[in-house]
Amino acid sequence: MDRSYSPPKTSRRDLLAAGLGAFLFPQGRKQAALNGRDARAAHASSKPDSALAPIRFREIASSASLSFVLHNNPTPRKHLIETMPGGVAAFDYNGDGLTDIFFTNGAALPSLEKDSPQFHNRLYRNDGGMKFTDVTKEAGVAGAGYSMGCAAADYDNDGHADLFVAGVYRNILYRNLGNGRFEDATEKAGIKSDKWSVAGGWFDYDNDGWLDLFVVNYAKWTPDYDRFCGDRERNIRVYCHPKYFEGLSNTLYRNRRDGTFEDVTEKAGIARHIGRGMSVAFADYDDDGFMDAFVTNDNLPNFLFHNRGDGTFEEVALQAGVALTNNGVAVASMGADFRDYDNDGRPDITFTALTGETFPLFQNLGNGMFQEATYSSRLGPLTAPRSGWSNGFVDFDNDGWKDLFTANSDVNDLVDLFGPTHYKQPNSVFANLGNGTFRDVSAEAGEAFQAARAHRGSAFADFDNDGKIDVVVTALGEPAELWQNVSPDENHWLGLRLVGARSNRDGIGARIRLGKQINHMTTAVGYASSSSQGVHFGTGKLGKIERIEIRWPSGTVQVLRDVKTDQFLEAHERKG
Secondary structure, three states, X not given: OOHHHOHHHOOHHHHHHHOOHHHOOHHHHHHHHHXXXXXXXXXXXXXXXXXXXXOOEEEOOOOOOXXXXXXXXXXXXXXXXXXXXXXXEEEOOOOOOOOEXXXXXXXXXXXXXXXXXXXXXXXXXXXXXXXEEEOHHHHOOOOOOOEEEEEEEOOOOOOOOEEEEEEEOOOEEXXXXXXXXXXXXXXXXXXXXXXXXXXXXXXXOOOOOOOEEEEXXXXXXXXXXXXXOEEOOOOEEOOXXXXXXXXXXXXXXXXXXXXXXXXXXXXXXXXXXXXXXXXXXXXXXXXXXXXXXXXXXXXXXXXXXXXXXXXXXXXXXXHHOOOOOOOOOOOEOOOEEEEOOOOOOOOEEEEOOOOOOOOOEEEEEEOOEEEEOOOOOOHXXXXXXXXXXXXXXXXOOOOOOOEEEXXXXXXXXXXXXXXXXXXXXXXXXXXXXXXXXXXXXXXXXXXXXXOOEOEEEEEEEOOOOOOOOEEEEEEEOEEEEEEEEOOOOOOEEEEEEEEOOOOOOOOOOOEEEEOOEEEEOOOEOEOXXXXXXXXXXXXXXXXXXXXXXXXXXOOOEEEEEEEEOOEEEEEEOOOX
């Protein structure tokens, strides 16, 4: 149904296409009215600013020799795919203990071919000291086709991180050979390229010790699509609303343990659910020992695939309370993270959306239920004026509470002509106050942090191994950003690098308890991106942790005692 005939529920994208910028914020106004009391109460109970550890960033991409530019190749035809690249992966491809960076890139249109080096995907080796070297050619990962997202993990348990690249009718699976090079294993592994794929994620859904692959698919589209959207009278053409594109089901591949995968989309119960997928995030939200999957859908209800533990999934987003926002609207859901922000032991859900839609936050209540906490957390009024793509819950100041980062920009490059919002926007960081609420500290994070660009993907890692998590962000048509975390060293930290034995080697799906904090190992974070360094904890003033509990995917529970902080600790799963 075309929601443009119901102003209180009209999508901002619909209004833009109609040239009605004066009505850009109906959802935000309605939600604020419904939840204003909660927002005011949360504000009154928040910590004083003096209790916050400062969060500071310094942009160093140029001095780090990180010269990647994301070429989406915009055309007068306004192909929708032009708005949606570029994922980024942070992972240690050569096993030297330093986290490297991989970027996806666009291609020529309408051919969808990387017919120029400017369209190559790029891999940058971390040389230490925040210096990087472009090793794309020697690693063999320049790629093919119009690439979108990426996902890094060790799918063959050989100790070397592999890489999946999602694209427009061109997916690629790279197997890491362990000698600085990758081989294209796509055909051999049985990975298909028959859909427009945006993202991918690795998780062991059947707990057999081998990582499976979830591929997020968007919509049916071909280069000859030529519908005019926008204002014909002024001859202003904009990118068409997603409602004009028929959605797709996602794809699930089961790891056969021999380097090949079986497409189990149908038998696992994934195929019957049609959406316009943007990202996937994994967590065991009901604590039954099996990883579940949350998928954001663009202007369609989101999916929450509950893992039944028998090889099948049931889609429960509506009954769990995460399919729609509180006012019953399907928003332009994009990047997602599935992590415990309030330290109650249960993973919560956050995702980004467009101006007027807020960046919704859903608190896990237990018993399979969530409640929207967007306004009670204060994120509602803080995010309503913004449009976001990638995101992540990360403890930037190491105080023991996960903060929220968002990479921001609108979808349409001409949105400034129609209303008070902007196409290019600065990134945001919201400090977790430790009482269920957040404060926007973006303006305090550094002058350069206010740079407005068409941001897209983001990945999180401690690139200089100083105990503070840094951020790499892509931007359409402009150089990537590398945000070095230069926050004061006021708190302690601990980085856990997991090595599975009975479980998958990366320990993906492992649940770690450190005091009141719960976190889990996953590489699927944000929009079409991947962060694969391990599990980071800020420990505040604690210089030693009395007890750390690791529950591996195999079911093994391992306890570490009297662990000193301010170190990277490699934790090996017991075989017995």
